[in-house]
Amino acid sequence: MKKYLLLFIIAIFVMSCSKKVEINGKITGGGPLERIEFIDASxxxxxxxxxLGTDKDGNFSGSFEVSKDGMYEMTYAGKRNLIYLKGGQKLNLSGNGITFPMEYVISGEAKKNNDFHKANEKFLLEYAQKINMDELVAKGEKLFLNGVQKIEIDLNKNIDENVNKFNPDKGVIQWDKNNISSIILKLLAQYRIGQAQTSGNPSFKVSKSFFDYEDKLQINKDDMIKGHATYREYLLITMSPDFQKFAESKTKNKKDIVISEIFSEFLKQRDGISQVAKDYLLAFVISQDIHPSADAKNIDKIKKLIDTDIKDSVIKNDLFKLQMAITGLKIGEVAPEAALVKQDGKAYKLSENKGKPYMLFFYASWNPYIGEATVPVLKEVVNFYKSKMNFVFVNVDDTKDQFIKTSNSLLKGIQGVNVYGEKGMESDIAKKYGVYGFKLPCFVIIDKDGKIASRSFVNLGEQELVTILDKLTGLSAPKVDPNAQQMQPQLQIDPTAPQPANPQPAPTK
Incomplete structure (x- = not known):
């Protein structure tokens, strides 16, 4: 009996510590090609x-791990909204395809927290429309400070009233209060920097009362840096003038400078900043240095910087994932094997191509670029190079039935091996090759020894890709039709991600 009781207690403990969120719902009138994504907003x-995709009736379901309780972004059809989630929750979402996720109905364990947050957001938006910031800034420091303090009081009063109305968890209450503080701090920083610029006096300083008020708003510094991008933007704004001077001295007469390196060195000299803040701020700047056209040497510098200067293991891991998603696996490394199956259900190994170079082509039926934009160019590429290399078409649709349907119709007549990654976007191969929805379709070249020979490409017409194919095959491709090239999708750094209102500090040219 004691044994079973112990097992029961262990099971309860495991459930209480679960970080998985289970979600289901329905979107009426939505497009069949639209997908729902969730992103850690902090x-x-x-x-x-x-x-997640929807079925023909708009139903969807799925689950995912959350690293912490907090605010997450829902995206759908180019729109986004915030939702507060806790590990172990089950919830239901519903909405209309025209307005979702800007408007949605929520039920289940997450309802009270999100009804509370939505009420606060509604008040904030309505309140902001009544404020004339230009007029407030023009009144001078004392009146500006009084005006901003009134804004803070009004917004926090609304939060307190909604606490009594919705009875939310402490976590979401603190998040919304920290959000108000972050917004106010950013206004203060913009005022401080703006006054220095408009007055023509670079040494302009606000009063002690101004700085004291800023300090008062930052009593939860670490929580704010962890949970609020707006607070990080505030810190970057305040650092910008000093960093400009620092960077100018470090980059003079130097080439191939990676801003992240300079910023890391700058942060090491700032004693008043916690390691938590340094990790998040450096991570922000590093993320801007990671882009598809980044030089391989610079990517190596960035990877080393992540490994040595970022102390938080979660941030470190997220940056490595971002780097792989944007630039791909390291050239020269052995291409990782992954679980794949062919249409007949038989397993397939990438190593079957060893001895001959090959192209991996990742695609899904719901990707808007796959049809008219990509397939005709893909067919030309395959026909030209097929005598010297292989082609492996990796489908990441939600089901094997959809894979068979898509591959038979979309890739009919194109020479290559059609394979499926079980679980689609959650498949083994998608994770190992850093494949995400915003990156589809994408292409990776493997050499005859089974090693990565290129970064990830989303454009078959890129000259760099053609050069690699020519080198591996010994062939010389004809020039690409510029019109066909324009039809190809261009890779962006996660277009669903919120873009900061203020760019990261950068040296003056």
Missing amino acids: GVGTLPLVN
């Missing part, structure tokens, strides 16, 4: 945690 990598 994270640094801004990569989707899950990518």
Whole structure:
């Protein structure tokens, strides 16, 4: 009996510590190609945690791990909204395809927290429309400070009233209060920097009362840096003038400078900043240095910087995932094997191509670029290079039935091996090759020895990709039709991610 009781207690403990969120719902009138994604709104990598599709009736379901209780972004059809989630929750979402996720109905364990947050957001938006910031800034420091303090009091009063109305958890209450503080701090920083610029006096300083008020708003510094991108933007704004001077001295007469390196060095000299803040701020700047056209040497510098200067293991891991998603696996590394199946259900190994170079082509039926934009160019590429290399078409649709249907119709007549990654976007191969919805379709070249030979491409017409194919095959491709190239999708750094209102500090040219 004691044994079973112990097992029961262990099971309850495991359930209480679960970080998985289970979600289901329905979107009426939505497009069949649209996907629902959830992103950690406070994270640094801004990569989707899950990518969910709807059936013909608009129903969807899925689950994903959350690293912490907090605010997450829902995205759908180019729109986004925030939702507060806790590990172990089950919830239901519903809405209309035209307005979702800007408007949605929620039920289940997450209802009270999100009804509370939505009420606060509604009040904030309505309140903001009544404020004339230009007029407030023009009144001078004392009146500006009084005006901003009134804004803070009014917004926090509304939160307190909604606490009594909705009885939310402490976590979401603190998040919304920290959000108000972050917004106010950013206004203060913009005022401080703006006054220095408009007055023509670079040494302009606000009064002690101004600085004291800023300090008062930052009593939860670490929580704010962890949970609020707006607070990080505030810190970056305040650092910008000093960093400009620092960077100018470090980059003079130097080439191939990675801003992240300079910023890391700058942060090491700032004793008043916690390691938590340094990790998040450096991570923000590093994420801006990671882009598809980044030089391989610079990517190596960035990876080393992540490994040595970022102390938080979660941030470190998120940045490595972002780097792989944007630039791909390291050239020269052995291409990782992954679980794949062919249409007949038989397993397939990438190593079957060893001895001959090959292209991996990742695609899904719901991707808007796959049809008219990609397939005709893909067919030309395959026909030209097929005598010297292989082609492996990796489908990441939600089901194997959809894979068979899509591959038979979309890739009919194109020479290559059609394979499926079980679980689609959550598949083994998608994770190992850093494949996300915003990156589809994408292409990776493997050499005859089974090693990575290129970064990830989303454009078959890129000259760099053609050069690699020519080198591996010994062939010389004809020039690409510029019109066909324009039809190809261009890779962006997670287009679902919120873009900061203020760019990261950068040296003056």
